[in-house]
Amino acid sequence: MTPHVLVVGAGLTGLATARHLRAAGHEVTVVDALPEAGGVMQSVVRDGWLVERGPNSCMLTPEMAAMIDAVGLTPALVRANPAGQVRYIVRDGRPVPVPSSPPAFLTSPLFAFAGKLRLLREPFIGRRQGAGDESIADFVRRRLGTEVLDWAIDPFVSGVYAGDPETLSVGHAFPRLVALEREHGSLIRGAIALARRRGAARATQAASGQRGAMISFRDGMQSLPRAMAASLGPRVQCDTRLVALAPRGGDGVRAVLERRGTRADVDADAVVLTVPAHALRTIELPSAAGAAVRRLETLRYPAVSSLALGFTREQVAHPLDGFGCLVPGRERRDVLGILFSSALFPGRAPAGHVLLTCFIGGMRRPDLGMAPTSLLLDRVLPELTALLGVQGDPVFVEHTTWPHAIPQYELGHDHMIEAATAIEGAVPGLVVDGQFRRGVSVGDCVAAGATLAGRVGEMLAGRAGTGGGAVPLTSGRRSAV
Ligand SMILES: Cc1cc2nc3c(=O)[nH]c(=O)nc-3n(C[C@H](O)[C@H](O)[C@H](O)COP(=O)(O)OP(=O)(O)OC[C@H]3O[C@@H](n4cnc5c(N)ncnc54)[C@H](O)[C@@H]3O)c2cc1C
Structure with a gap:
């Protein structure tokens, strides 16, 4: 019988894992608690503005190029404006270009x-x-x-x-x-x-059009998970939350899924959790996993606010000739960084306007990561005036709060990986892996898909011949999803 694998999380990691599992011949179902695939990769179009709530761009790594091609998204790919090579860092209250060559380094005021x-x-x-x-x-x-x-x-x-x-x-x-x-x-x-x-x-890369460039997509970053989910068809089930996991008699895992208030038991040969570490506490697991789940709860994901602000071009004095500007802690400002979003990619702002995306919070100011829009505007606008010569109020505002933005690989992170392994030990057939183990960038998450699918393949191969196939997720008597 073809092994059935349940992948939990339809962010990039889960979708990439599912595609690799399919390619290896496994049946797969992906569930996500959110109404749409993509996880933190969310693009919003409003009044002629295109805003990224989560990631704004990523590197075109060979794995990314292969994935983009495989899901037919190459025609929609947009490369960052070459001026985006210039990155600014604030020193003594003004943005200074990061030197890009040894001579520039020697003369740089940075x-x-x-x-x-x-x-x-x-x-x-x-x-x-x-x-x-x-x-x-x-x-x-x-x-x-x-x-x-x-x-x-x-x-x-x-x-x-x-x-x-x-x-x-x-x-x-x-x-x-x-x-x-x-x-x-x-x-x-x-x-x-x-x-x-x-x-x-x-x-070689230039010949195949795969230079390590910064990229996005014509309709925003969410185009990628949307295309990946579309390629998996009805195997991706959104609005569906995993609420419990337990070992099943024999090989395999029993999962309890909840969809619009209705719960259903489903059986799988293997389950892959690609959810953030803090989400594990919302899933009922065998008591043997308790200490490890509590350990993973301590893995910090600080809050970050992403504040997309639109202005008329005349309101901003800075030429916006670069990727954006980062603010060192020594500058004692509230904003962590500002992306020149409309200068990087086309179609981000209506004609005659510019879009700046500001990040606030993180480990430096976790309190501000959760602050309301009005407070953030009070803090950020004077900083934009000081750093970029912005005058007046924004004509467009889109504020996204991420209460748990990015996992921090802090000193002692080995213990977090050990905890994930301990949870896997409590439920044979379970893989707990992804962004808090394999890297946080978009490219890392896409590349992790092959690693996670490989782990599942090895696990199932190690079990081959020991008997027992699980009830298929989509045709099982118990499955209502
Ligand atoms: C604000 C922000 C800006 C970023 N900017 C960049 C950038 O510019 N470039 C870059 O390379 N990277 C960036 N990143 C990082 C990158 O976007 C993420 O690391 C990556 O998208 C994470 O993908 P993922 O699939 O691992 O996790 P997620 O996208 O978090 O997906 C996990 C999924 O699990 C689901 N889930 C959780 N619990 C359950 C459950 N019990 N049942 C079912 N589903 C569940 C969630 O709903 C979610 O959809 C940024 C991240 C953030 C937050």
């Missing part, structure tokens, strides 16, 4: 002279002695110096994780940095070696 000298010492600093977790801040101070931490890495960490470099684990949050030190003894030497290797790879 780093003080002493900080530049300190950076140049990096190739001569030995590898870390001793093992164990290290924070991003300690790693960067040790290798690159405080100046680079404060004016480059701290804002970058805000931009990716809305996180705090003092508490994030470098090994988990930026494993490639640790690998560069391990393999090359220096980040600078490692970066040069990588750049040489990429130079060769780039020719």
Whole structure:
């Protein structure tokens, strides 16, 4: 009998997992509590504006390119305006372009002279002695110096994780940095070696149109999960919440699903949970999983507000000739960063207008992440005036609050992974994996699909010949979904 796999979560991770499971010949059902597929990937069109509530863009990695092609979305792909290569970081109250070449670095006002000298010492600093977790801040101070931490890495960490470099684990949050030190003894030497290797790879990528560019889609980022869900057809069931899981006699898992107030038991050969760690507490699990669920509840997902503001072009003095601007903690401002959304991709604002997307909250200001629109406007508008020369009130406002935005891979994150493994041990046939284990970017989530499907495949192969097939999810007597 073809194994049936229940995937919980129709965000990017769940959808990518389901597509890989299908390709490997498994029957699959994807359920999500929300009315539509996409998870945090939500695009809103209103009054001629196109706003991203969640991710605004992503890198065109080879896995992304393959997925986009497979679901027929290549014609809708839009690449970021080349001017988007320029990124600004605020120093002393004004946006400064991030230097993009060694000569530009030497003359850039972003780093003080002493900080530049300190950076140049990096190739001569030995590898870390001793093992164990290290924070991003300690790693960067040790290798690159405080100046680079404060004016480059701290804002970058805000931009990716809305996180705090003092508490994030470098090994988990930026494993490639640790690998560069391990393999090359220096980040600078490692970066040069990588750049040489990429130079060769780039020719091949350019030929296949797969350069590592920033991309979105004509109708917004949600186009991707929509197309992935459409490719899976009725196998994706929204408005359907997993409420309980238990081992089933023999092999397999029994799940309780709730749809519009009606509950139904369904059996599956395997279940993959791609839900955020904090959502596990809402699912009834065997008591043996209790301690691990409580541990995962402590994995922090700080609140973030995304405030999309529209202005007439004349209201904004800044040329908006870049990706956006990030604000280091040392600047003591409320806004974490501002994306120049309408400068990056076409069709984001009506003619003669510009769209700026501001992020507020995160680990730096979790209180502001949940603040009401009026308070945020009071805080953010004066900062936009100071940083970008914005005059007057916005003509368009779309505010999204994410109470649990991005998982923080903090020091001790190994214990979170151990907890997920312990939950899997309590329910044979269960995989608890995804964004809090495999990386937080859109590209990471798409790439995780193959890994998760591979884990399921190995699990089912290990069980082959031991008998017992589960009741198919969609035809089982007990299934009402
Ligand atoms: C504000 C914001 C901005 C971001 N910006 C970027 C960016 O610009 N670039 C980038 O690369 N990445 C960005 N990211 C990160 C990236 O978007 C996410 O990491 C990724 O989309 C997560 O996908 P996922 O499928 O793992 O999780 P989710 O999208 O969270 O999906 C999980 C799904 O599980 C469902 N679920 C939960 N519990 C249950 C249950 N009991 N039963 C059924 N379903 C359940 C939820 O409804 C949800 O749909 C951003 C994230 C946020 C929040």
